Amino acid sequence: MDFNYTKEQLMLKDSVRKFSENEIAPMIKWMETEKRTPRDLIKKIKDLGWCGIQYPEKYGGSGNTYVEYAIMQMEMSRVYCSTACTISVNGMLGANIMKFATEEQKLKFLPEHLNGEGIGSFAFTEPSTGSDPGALRTTCVRDGDEWVINGEKNFITNASMPGLMGIFCKDAEMGPGKCTNILIPKGIKGYSTPRIYDKMGMHGLEVCDVVLDNVRVPYENTTGGEAMRGKGFQVLLGSTQIGKLSVCAQAVGMAQAALEAAVKYSKERVQRGKPIANFPTIQSLIGDMATDVMVGHQIVLATAFKASEGKELAADAARTRLFTSEACHRVASKAMQVMGAYSYTTEFPIERIFRDAKLTEIYEGVNEIQRLISSTDLLR
């Protein structure tokens, strides 16, 4: 066992921190107000190669592991979680391509997906699906050399931005309950995003409804080709690993930010002639927060390591997700306690973190589901 960061990992951590503070931080106010993701910011991140950290070099990646990916996500979320999440959704689609696409598709799509202009989307959810692929209503019908896709998707991140989308469709020809994953370029004819959600937090993330009206793409865009047709459910599960790991890293990054904000405030804020950092009640809160952050940080790295080893991860990832998301909520709430009434003004980042953090307990499967998954390997 060796729990030390390597020199390269430390360098990466440092670069992401500097970039986030210098390039992302100044854009936050704009993103919070406009509720948009700046396209050129994403381009800068892609240029730094951080969308491709965990991919082999031959596909345009930098050949590192999920540990490095997690380090990047934690550092970026420490400054602004929305942007980290934009990137991680790109990563979920990338994971599907990496895992299921044909070699030809990988060589065709990945270099652009990891380094090019656009940003990827992952389109499964529909108004009545929940997490049940049997309930899909978006259909794909083969028409000669083309797919014809019709339907509606909900809550799709990055859907309003250019790039690739992996879309899950009911494929009636393959039998009842079968679904197929197809890669489409967003913005193609028949593709529209009639609604961008107004939401409580994560304002720098564009989440949309998507309408697909006779969208036609080449039949060869079936993720994984003919062999994977009708096996969309496998594809769906293939990206949960990186999806969940990202959420965990984001939760820890935000918790770290909340801790730092509370520490800073407590040293500056003077009451009865001394900084409130001197009061035991405040120290006690900070002590609890620091515990959650340290433990969360460690467990994200351990899970990322396991992911890189290619180990079966469902239960461990669920546990990590449960712990980190709840820890993040606790830390953000306690930061508000430390900062008192000031914490709910927009002068301080903590009210944003509190709003953003809630998503980490919900997306990629609500915590109630994580509890059940977490029990599976023990109870089988």
Place this chain on the structure above:
Amino acid sequence: MDFNYTKEQLMLKDSVRKFSENEIAPMIKWMETEKRTPRDLIKKIKDLGWCGIQYPEKYGGSGNTYVEYAIMQMEMSRVYCSTACTISVNGMLGANIMKFATEEQKLKFLPEHLNGEGIGSFAFTEPSTGSDPGALRTTCVRDGDEWVINGEKNFITNASMPGLMGIFCKDAEMGPGKCTNILIPKGIKGYSTPRIYDKMGMHGLEVCDVVLDNVRVPYENTTGGEAMRGKGFQVLLGSTQIGKLSVCAQAVGMAQAALEAAVKYSKERVQRGKPIANFPTIQSLIGDMATDVMVGHQIVLATAFKASEGKELAADAARTRLFTSEACHRVASKAMQVMGAYSYTTEFPIERIFRDAKLTEIYEGVNEIQRLISSTDLLR
């Protein structure tokens, strides 16, 4: 970073598990009833070298690190925490000798302390000290080549068993508030243990009041010799690391046991024609418990690793202690929920674990103190 157990670590884990199940488990009922530590059981453990895991070979240790020590403590506590605690208190005294004693003292005392018949004690607490060395009332007075020690100590583990004791005394000659640590053989003339505590749990652990009535030992028994005289406070702090790490490992071991008991029960117990493991409410509880156990296990190893690297650890150890002890309490409580009314009968180990677990939130400094320590490195 590398989160994998080495082959040697896996072997150690396996040996401790087997020994605990085969040698300790059959003694539990006796220990719970008699409220005594069987001397020959301790001897067997010493013969296996597990009291010397983290010490250099030249002093009779096996030259491993705190990571191995933590693995041993976790596995042993999974079966019976009292015994692991008996061993860890020996380790606290050992840590003081290792860190502060003269080379001569190390060579003289350690081989016997790690492998011999007795078991060590660490004697600081007095009726009115709390954790304040300035409040000590037990005195040491130099009389030629000898120390004369008088006073009373409270809550001293292993004090009723033979072996070495490191005792903290007020050393008035060195100035006000000064204390000195002295090594004494227990059972020496003037040494008595008038009271063994009747307590809620940890029945396999003998915790006593100690009376010292004109106890005389050679002056050269000053831990660290003349140079360390009056520096007892340094010595006190020197063992908190292993003390706290042990508590953490014990908490995780017990949590693991509680989880296993609940899993087993839930698979066997049938309601409405199926095992209760099939019910989502039970799965959800097990899922939470598994999360705490996994995270606790990981963080104990990480902290043990850091301890082995010789890093400053006060805040991290406090955080680990906070998390693991509270996690253990949560897991034990949830196990009782899973097992319902059966859990409070002595037919199942869980009621014992619940009673024993409480100590992990209290000894080596209550959790409220840990919260404060956990904030120190951030707020300084």
Place this chain on the structure above:
Amino acid sequence: MDFKLSKEQELIQKAAREFATNVILPLGKKIEQDDKVPREIWDGLAELGFLGLPFEEDFGGGEAGYENYVLAQEQISRVSSGVGTAFSVHIMGSDVLALFGTREQQKHYLPKTCKGELKPSFAFTEPGTGSDPRQLATTATRDGEYVVINGVKRFITNAGYEGPMVVFCKDADTGGFSAYIVDKFCQGYSLSKSWEKIGSHGSPIFDVYFKDVRVPASNLLGEPGRGFDILLLGIAFGKIGTSAIALGGILAAYEEAVKYAREKLHRGKPIAKFQAIQLKIGHLAAKYYSTRWMCYRLGTLANDILGKGVQNPEQFQAEAALVKSYASDTAVEAAKLSMDVHASYGLTKDYPIERIYRDAIIAPQIEGVSDMQRIIWANSVLN
């Protein structure tokens, strides 16, 4: 709304507190060791009228309203959850007779239970059953003017005292589910040795064996085949007691923490001066105050049922489930907080918190685990 105790309520509370402090407390060690309620405590409870508190004066009861029972039970359980549990099951068994018994059955039993001469029990649980009556294996077989009962009941309180036991059985002929009154220690009735358990010493629980136990067919309680109604309402009434026991535990945890915080010195000043301790005291107080009104209110709700004919008990049953789960879970939290105030000393037998802590952990597990209670409530509002 009125949150003030009436004169009568204050008197009952005061009497219970004095009895608990002066009579039960000095016997505490004995109760822990012998694992039974000493005779003089039963006598005292009877003398104070507590064993018949809510029942008709005609039967020697106090007709005092269940909120008074809660007040008394709280004070008694503050000192001994073991005594509280024995008391609670005594009242619960009497409740079921008062709610569902014929006038004859009531006349036969209640005057004696109110005096404490007989002590009722309530026997539903079996080794193979949780909360589902369809799993019952104890059978009642009609034989002329008698029914013959065979089976095993588990975790039964007060099973070692003379008195009526309400036994839930499957009717062998019809497959229905009925309750019968069995006089304990009749022919064919026997007990296991009591279970060893972590806490609530003083109220041992037994497995009870019925081997060809014959009772007159007229010992049927309520209507044939309607045992489920009796079970549900009986358990709901039982939750008044378990909630009040939990409340007593919270009160004890709170008071002991306050006491210890004032007495224990650290560096020459009482630990009460430390904010970390003060915060815990504040949390303990909130736990006590939030629970107590729920418990008292539950008592008043029961008054609308007993003697008024059992109509629409669902709302009462749901609220009983809610209060019981909240009170018992809160009792565990409170005991933990108080233990944390005591630190190492709390783990020794020198302070009562050690017992309070062991006693509290039982509450969420008995008479319906807490999660099940929440589901009962949820179904009452979601359907």
Place this chain on the structure above:
Amino acid sequence: MDFKLSKEQELIQKAAREFATNVILPLGKKIEQDDKVPREIWDGLAELGFLGLPFEEDFGGGEAGYENYVLAQEQISRVSSGVGTAFSVHIMGSDVLALFGTREQQKHYLPKTCKGELKPSFAFTEPGTGSDPRQLATTATRDGEYVVINGVKRFITNAGYEGPMVVFCKDADTGGFSAYIVDKFCQGYSLSKSWEKIGSHGSPIFDVYFKDVRVPASNLLGEPGRGFDILLLGIAFGKIGTSAIALGGILAAYEEAVKYAREKLHRGKPIAKFQAIQLKIGHLAAKYYSTRWMCYRLGTLANDILGKGVQNPEQFQAEAALVKSYASDTAVEAAKLSMDVHASYGLTKDYPIERIYRDAIIAPQIEGVSDMQRIIWANSVLN
């Protein structure tokens, strides 16, 4: 003890609920956007008599008892914590005048505040002060028959409406600590733009600047140098409102969770059928029921103080602190639970839980952070 609402209490509760549902709710979006309470809501509150509910009939009040105020505030805050907060500060400001004002001061202000023509504010906090009055930097300097006030007050609610503001100052001459009544928007009174905040939109908070504000010396409230008594009791009365607002938030979180659980389908059946959801509903209910009685009871305690002469307010102040911290912390937990029932949909502006969640998080931070409240209580029992 009696846990049933009286006829009057039921009527007030019902009127408040209907007003909230029919008038406030449709204006919800507007309130969120404009960050102020629309005129028609103020008018409606006045018309229902809510703005003077607990005060003397002679002044146009309802003399209705504070538990009625809690009932009304709960229902209003269920729909809008912003409106609730503005309402709460209105009542709190009036409380202080009713408790400490001279008969003349009361006659001058209360009839208009009861009608809603004037809206009081309460100004203690400053940029450099937490809860310690010794840190106050706002000064009052005697100048003949006038005092001249200079300083800055922070986070002041209702500061943008006409009406009396109770301003806590350090007396420049004596160093004492006194409260003065200032008519808002007098010469020298000015406001910052309102603070942007996470929730409770509708009740903006301002920094208020006093530059050589001159008020007649007779505007002193209570005795000179006794500002601390006014502060403590005023804040305690304010906690009746903040507790009730939190209670309304818990009720909203609970009701919205029940509603959503019944409506939302998963695999063709409502999520209300899933045990994990049912457990959360059960927890939510327990949070609501445990909090409500504490809040109602706090209202009844205030009745023993207003108009009875202010004697021994310590017990009331301690219980107010306890209830406020419990209710506001519980509101945060309840909002989180309800949000978890809603999952992703709850994060969108399509469902009210998003607002309820943002609103709840404020409660523990205002009018005394929760930990401080627990310490107040602890000192009341430990000393």
